[in-house]
Amino acid sequence: MRIHVVDHPLVAHKLTTLRDKRTDSPTFRRLADELVTLLAYEATRDVRTEQVDIDTPVARTTGVKLSYPRPLVVPILRAGLGMLDGMVRLLPTAEVGFLGMIRDESTLQASTYAARMPEDLTGRQVYILDPMLATGGTLVAAIKEMIRRGADDITAVVLLAAPEGVEIMERELEGTPVTVVTASVDERLNENGYIVPGLGDAGDRMYGQAD
Numbered sequence: 001m002r003i004h005v006v007d008h009p010l011v012a013h014k015l016t017t018l019r020d021k022r023t024d025s026p027t028f029r030r031l032a033d034e035l036v037t038l039l040a041y042e043a044t045r046d047v048r049t050e051q052v053d054i055d056t057p058v059a060r061t062t063g064v065k066l067s068y069p070r071p072l073v074v075p076i077l078r079a080g081l082g083m084l085d086g087m088v089r090l091l092p093t094a095e096v097g098f099l100g101m102i103r104d105e106s107t108l109q110a111s112t113y114a115a116r117m118p119e120d121l122t123g124r125q126v127y128i129l130d131p132m133l134a135t136g137g138t139l140v141a142a143i144k145e146m147i148r149r150g151a152d153d154i155t156a157v158v159l160l161a162a163p164e165g166v167e168i169m170e171r172e173l174e175g176t177p178v179t180v181v182t183a184s185v186d187e188r189l190n191e192n193g194y195i196v197p198g199l200g201d202a203g204d205r206m207y208g209q210a211d
């Protein structure tokens with residue numbers, strides 16, 4: 001597994017406002033959208049392309065286009081949904097699958113309540129979107145599901161990661177073709193499994209408290 005922390009002043013600036021507890025939901029959603037576009041630029045560095053010949057108004061030339069099979073973008077509901085538009089803006093040909101996952105806040109165990117995507121992902125590049133990599137339980141389960149379906153190139157785009165979650169991912173996904181792109185690896189997890197300093201509950205801050 002590879003991890004790439006995007007070190008850029010615009011990313012740091014937007015992330016700081018996202019973390020601020022005074023930031024309201026509409027602003028939070030807008031910033032998450034803008035941030036994911038900046039992260040997506042790095043995350044798609046190895047997106048597969050193929051050569052194409054075109055005519056400019058002046059001459060014939062060779063360029064590239066995104067190749068087939070199309071990449072698959074998979075937001076993990078709920079909070080990952082707030083990253084979808086920003087991602088597909090950069091990857092307009094992508095297909096979109098959905099994974100609904102919830103972390104039990106007392107046991108911190110992740111479970112899946114919905115999955116809609118092709119059963120066969122052989123040869124597909126997959127981009128998983130989830131703002132938070134905390135204990136890593138959610139992302140490890142999601143990535144294992146993609147590998148089970150045959151994906152051979154998986155990139156997880158997360159806004160924030162905890163060192164504990166990164167370590168679990170490295171252990172559980174050793175030797176797998178996985179890259180994590182994030183705006184920050186924070187200090188630690190607290191006793192409730194929340195990232196410190198973090199930004200709180202990403203889903204609640206985007207959409208309100210679910211229960």
Ligand SMILES: O=P(O)(O)OC[C@H]1O[C@H](OP(=O)(O)OP(=O)(O)O)[C@H](O)[C@@H]1O
Pocket residue numbers: 076077078079080101102103104108110130131132133134135136137138139165193201202203204210
């Ligand atoms: O790394 P982990 O410890 O597994 O935690 C991270 C997960 O927790 C949050 O989802 P949550 O369960 O709150 O669902 P929600 O997006 O519907 O709020 C977050 O969006 C991740 O999916």
Ligand SMILES: O=c1cc[nH]c(=O)[nH]1
Pocket residue numbers: 132134193194195196198199200201202203
């Ligand atoms: O800090 C955290 C940890 C898990 N899920 C969140 O939304 N935030």
Ligand SMILES: [Mg+2]
Pocket residue numbers: 079201202203204
């Ligand atoms: Mg939540």
